[in-house]
Amino acid sequence: MYSICAKCQGRKMLCGLPRCPIVERINAVKSSLFRIRGREIFGATPPSAVVGEAGWPRVRVYIGEPPEVTGDAARAYDDPRLLWGKDLEEIIRLRSYMAFGFRQTSRPWELGELPLLAVSERPVDVEMRLAKDPVQTMKFDLREKPMGPRAPLDGVRIDGNPVVPRALERAMADDLQAGEAAVELYRRGVDLYTIQRAFALGLLGARHRRRLVPTRWSITAVDVAVGDSIADRVRQMPEVAQTLYGYAEYLDNRYLVVVAPGPLRFFYLERWIYGGRAAEIEVVEDPRGRRSTMDGGYEAARLAVLEKLASLGRKGTVSIVRRIGERYYVSVGNWQIRETLRRLQLRPLDEDYRKYVQLVERDPLSLIRTPKRLDEFL
Incomplete structure (x- = not known):
């Protein structure tokens, strides 16, 4: 059973209270969030990408970047290993400064170079031109990091070259099933979070069947595939000698x-x-x-x-x-x-x-x- 708060999300008042205390705390934090202004945003994607769920298989694909933050400094806004250890309010503030431009499609190949930005080993400077002012709100999810202001993409100019791990380049050209490819990439030392983004963006799998996978699904799918592979090895190992x-x-x-x-x-x-x-x-x-x-x-x-x-x-x-x-x-x-x-x-x-x-x-x-x-x- 899921938590009553996870089910309600402050909309149905399932707890019986007149006001949701969680929503009130979120709104208090939101009052101090950064405000993204203007439709032209230049910064570096950490990298950061999210594939939405609504309307699947035609979904929104988001690329995120912190405005005016370039180079390795951008990593701190998305990399879980750098976010870990920060308090909740600091994580929310960092994520609120991430602007997200999105395109809607059901075909990965229509995204051009955007998927390569998302699986680069290092941040890539990008100029996003948004079709309208970004929606100044935060989106929270049980599986993925919070998302800051977002708007449709009108254009993108990439000012740098994505550096894709060689093992991932080979997997993108291969015909392995997506789960098998994820396991092989993990064994070859490719970062787990890069694998999750590659899985979501349809870069893995049998080439004639590749599709976009909502990020919420891809996170768990990669955890399951990689975890099952490790479990197969661990089952053959001796037992711990003591608790x-x-x-x-x-x-x-x-x-x-x-x-x-x-x-x-x-x-x-x-x-x-x-x-x-x-x-x-x-x-x-x-x-x-x-x-x-x-x-x-x-x-x-x-x-x-x-x-x-x-x-x-x-x-x-x-x-x-x-x-x-x-x-x-x-x-x-x-x-x-x-x-x-x-x-x-x-x-x-x-x-x-x-x-x-x-x-x-x-x-x-x-x-x-x-x-x-x-x-x-x-």
Whole structure:
């Protein structure tokens, strides 16, 4: 079940309150956002691209850039590894300064060089000419980063050359299925977020079947494909010798990860806390990789933990609890889940975790079955 706030988004007042406290906090932040003025915008795309969902297969394709910010300085506005560690308001302010021009199409090849801008290894200076003044608002999504002001593109002048990873250039010329191409690119060291954008922009897959994929879908699709590939390797590894524990927190998201000796399987619990209420999402994955439900947050967390297990050369039964507090009043995207858990350290028992040993070692499912017993920790 999704959080009541995630379902409502401040429109249906499902909580019964007369006004949405989340929307009020967003509006307070919006009052201090940057205002993009004029229709001609020059800057560098970090790179940044978003493929919309409404009206698919004919969708809006957005290219973003911070005005008057050029060169490597533009990376700070979009790269999850540089955004991580900043507070929520700073992330919103950075993203509010990103202007997005869009074109609407169902055919990737009609976009010209715009997809190459989005998969460049370095920022590219771009002059966008907008057809009208940009809409001064912020758009928030559970999976993707917030989007700032946007308007239709009237023209684009590229002042520089995109540098596309060689492995990606080969994949673009190949006929591999998109999921297989994503896995191969990851194995060759291509940045995961570049792969996600390439997937969304129809640069991968059988050439006669390539199409635009909404960014929300492409993020999870790449997480699943890459995660499944890593899981296939991890299943062949020896089990962890003892239970390992990890804890991390960021933006009022708290994560507890436990890896116990046993086959590779996953138990995931996500708890949204607001106004004294809690809503939960549960995902259980069996040793064959079959999920009880598909959830983008789970897939991002799973990928990060699988990367850690692969680096340790060990497998185990994994339990993940994510507790989302009231200070995380808007989502900045699944990247914060992935990047936070990538920084989490798995280690044997110490005093911080001793009181949870019996709970976890007796039955890893108890992390899912009795979440109230973790309230003190979370």
